[in-house]
Amino acid sequence: MSKPPPNSPKQRKRKPLLAPEAYLKGIREGDRVLLGQAITLVESHKPDHSERAREVVEACLPYSGRSIRLGITGSPGVGKSTFIEALGMYLIEKGHKVAVLAIDPSSKQSKGSILGDKTRMTRLSADPNAFIRPSPAGESLGGVARKTRETILLCEAAGYDVVIVETVGVGQSETAVHSMVDFFLLLLLPGAGDELQGIKRGIVEMADLLAVNKADGDRVSLAKEAQRSYRNALHLFPSKESGWNPPVCLCAALQSEGIPEIWEEVQKFQATTTQSGYFQQHRQEQAKYWLLEFIQEKLAQLFFENPAVKEQWTEVEHKVVSGEWSSIKGGEVLLKFLSL
Ligand code: GDP
Numbered sequence: 001m002s003k004p005p006p007n008s009p010k011q012r013k014r015k016p017l018l019a020p021e022a023y024l025k026g027i028r029e030g031d032r033v034l035l036g037q038a039i040t041l042v043e044s045h046k047p048d049h050s051e052r053a054r055e056v057v058e059a060c061l062p063y064s065g066r067s068i069r070l071g072i073t074g075s076p077g078v079g080k081s082t083f084i085e086a087l088g089m090y091l092i093e094k095g096h097k098v099a100v101l102a103i104d105p106s107s108k109q110s111k112g113s114i115l116g117d118k119t120r121m122t123r124l125s126a127d128p129n130a131f132i133r134p135s136p137a138g139e140s141l142g143g144v145a146r147k148t149r150e151t152i153l154l155c156e157a158a159g160y161d162v163v164i165v166e167t168v169g170v171g172q173s174e175t176a177v178h179s180m181v182d183f184f185l186l187l188l189l190p191g192a193g194d195e196l197q198g199i200k201r202g203i204v205e206m207a208d209l210l211a212v213n214k215a216d217g218d219r220v221s222l223a224k225e226a227q228r229s230y231r232n233a234l235h236l237f238p239s240k241e242s243g244w245n246p247p248v249c250l251c252a253a254l255q256s257e258g259i260p261e262i263w264e265e266v267q268k269f270q271a272t273t274t275q276s277g278y279f280q281q282h283r284q285e286q287a288k289y290w291l292l293e294f295i296q297e298k299l300a301q302l303f304f305e306n307p308a309v310k311e312q313w314t315e316v317e318h319k320v321v322s323g324e325w326s327s328i329k330g331g332e333v334l335l336k337f338l339s340l
Contacts, residue, residue, distance in 0.1 A: 060157035074187030083253035099160035145176035190223035
């Protein structure tokens with residue numbers, strides 16, 4: 001294959017990879033361009049990029065972990081980005097550095113515009129102490145989740161001490177976010193019960209704090225009603241392993257009201273669970289979970305990318321579909337190609 005001529009668009013696009021130490025140094029010094037480039041490597045599908053990304057993440061690991069990782073979810077329109085902007089600006093005023101990441105496996109269809117879009121958090125995205133990164137586009141949930149988890153580590157090494165992971169409260173992505181954050185916050189609307197808000201009971205159960213947003217104007221009494229009914233509903237759930245009883249707060253993100261109270265709860269959670277040992281234990285459990293996830297993902301990749309598996313697939317599938325072979329037999333025949 002002939003090389004593209006010098007300065008052709010194809011050649012200009014490809015940035016040379018730096019040494020892992022160069023990325024580490026830049027990230028540690030707060031160089032946002034290098035941090036962004038390192039995240040791009042994490043998100044890349046190119047084998048040399050993935051390998052370099054792994055080296056950079058390993059190099060950053062000793063400097064990571066020193067943050068509170070917050071998950072934020074809620075139905076579209078509930079006010080997540082408004083809330084994140086208000087909380088982020090409040091935290092920056094208090095001297096924190098805030099990273100905002102998004103998990104949105106559907107972003108291929110929505111062209112990445114639903115979550116983490118910079119235009120939705122104008123003040124925060126213009127602030128030198130904030131770093132906003134949208135969801136990697138065109139990925140499966142598993143892929144987005146692993147990449148976001150590695151991005152958290154890079155952001156922590158860059159000194160971001162509050163990492164917010166945003167997701168839309170409609171599907172499986174909550175479970176993924178829950179498995180990578182310390183504290184999970186569910187935003188709700190005044191009035192409607194969780195069925196009406198399209199929120200699954202499982203998500204309410206995962207939450208460490210429920211916040212009824214838009215508690216302003218003539219919605220205040222409706223918001224208070226929602227607060228009461230969620231408080232009652234929470235009594236019916238089994239108590240949490242953390243020993244923490246999730247509070248139900250009111251806020252008005254647009255006016256930045258109720259934000260300090262919510263942050264106080266996060267800090268209370270961090271203090272009590274650090275003292276009880278749960279905070280660390282939970283992170284260790286998450287590390288174990290990600291080890292397993294990674295192995296499963298890699299095994300599946302090795303299998304499906306195996307040339308013999310690819311070649312035999314249609315024939316085996318045909319035998320299984322026609323009833324000549326059982327699914328188990330077909331699977332076993334194909335799995336034999338996977339010599340580890
Ligand atoms: P997201 O889809 O969950 O990220 O929601 P957005 O943050 O984009 O907010 C959706 C709409 O609700 C926007 O028009 C916001 O201005 C509005 N909104 C957000 N928070 C509040 C609030 O506290 N009070 C009121 N009245 N409107 C709000």
